[in-house]
Amino acid sequence: MSNTKIDEARVFLKRRGWLSGTPSRFADALLARCQLRSAERGVAVYRIGAPYDGLYGVVSGGFAFEIAPYERGPSLAHFFRPGFWFGEAEIFDARPQIATIVATRDSTLVHLSLSELRGLIAEEPETWRWIGQLCGQHLELTLGVVDDQMLRDPGERITAILLRLADVRQADNPEDPNPEIDVTQSDLAQLANLSRAAVVSKLQALEREGRIARSYGRVTLLDTGAMRSRLAISGE
Structure with missing residues (x-):
């Protein structure tokens, strides 16, 4: 080098x-x-x-x-x-x-x-x-x-996991505003202790809301602030 x-x-x-x-x-x-x-x-x-x-x-x-x-x-x-x-x-x-x-x-x-x-x-x-x-x-x-694993709502649990994997669980990284994660749907199912079908459903919902974008074996976070806000509201 x-x-x-x-x-x-x-x-x-x-x-x-x-x-x-x-x-x-x-x-x-x-x-x-x-x-x-x-x-x-x-x-x-x-x-x-x-x-x-x-x-x-x-x-x-x-x-x-x-x-x-x-x-x-x-x-x-x-x-x-x-x-x-x-x-x-x-x-x-x-x-x-x-x-x-x-x-x-x-x-x-x-x-x-x-x-x-x-x-x-x-x-x-x-x-x-x-x-x-x-x-x-x-x-x-x-x-x-x-x-985060104790979050009862599956959608919130997946949201928290995505934020953690992207290292933006608590705050954004200005140098990487739309972090991309190398994670499959099967990986997320194992991490969230959910069925793959349940994970696919929750990811589809997040994508429709404009929070994430999916590609083969990867997830890009598009609106991390809204994702964290959802968790903060649920914790009130």
């Missing part, structure tokens, strides 16, 4: 997502140790049970986050968009990977290898604090997932 591309990736990740809330000195030190990688659609960054190999930050494209904690799966649980970091949960005890990460389109990401991460921790002991902050952000996301 050219120096220009890695420099652009560092600038982007410093102002978007986790690192935007950390001290500039720490963000620079971490990003200086990262390598830029590409991932073709359908290729796994790693799979459940693989040896732990460090932190990753999404620069472009998208990644499916698949889980299989018990007897089922792997099943789609979330969608990683640019600015999202992952791989921190396994740091604390160097356990094998607990999820499968697959590119849903041609994508780029940065990788902080385990050896570079250890070097950063040795130089910057407060690295643990900022990794803890990342864990906290992901815990908050997980609690939001649980809360």
Whole structure:
């Protein structure tokens, strides 16, 4: 990868997502140790049970986050968009990977290898604090997932899931006003714990209302403000 591309990736990740809330000195030190990688659609960054190999930050494209904690799966649980970091949960005890990460389109990401991460921790002991902050952000996301799953109305549940997958559950991203999600109707049925027929019906209703547009294996959100307003009204 050219120096220009890695420099652009560092600038982007410093102002978007986790690192935007950390001290500039720490963000620079971490990003200086990262390598830029590409991932073709359908290729796994790693799979459940693989040896732990460090932190990753999404620069472009998208990644499916698949889980299989018990007897089922792997099943789609979330969608990683640019600015999202992952791989921190396994740091604390160097356990094998607990999820499968697959590119849903041609994508780029940065990788902080385990050896570079250890070097950063040795130089910057407060690295643990900022990794803890990342864990906290992901815990908050997980609690939001649980809360949305308790929505009784199927249409509201699907609306909440679409907003979360697009990373606009609470607020819009001005840089991406109409986010596109790589998700199938079958994926949404599994995520919402609904039949595929029920999901199709609810998506058709959202499309008629001008809230979304559908294409093969993808959903584009057209009116995220109205979608959030619907959830806010139902919660009053």
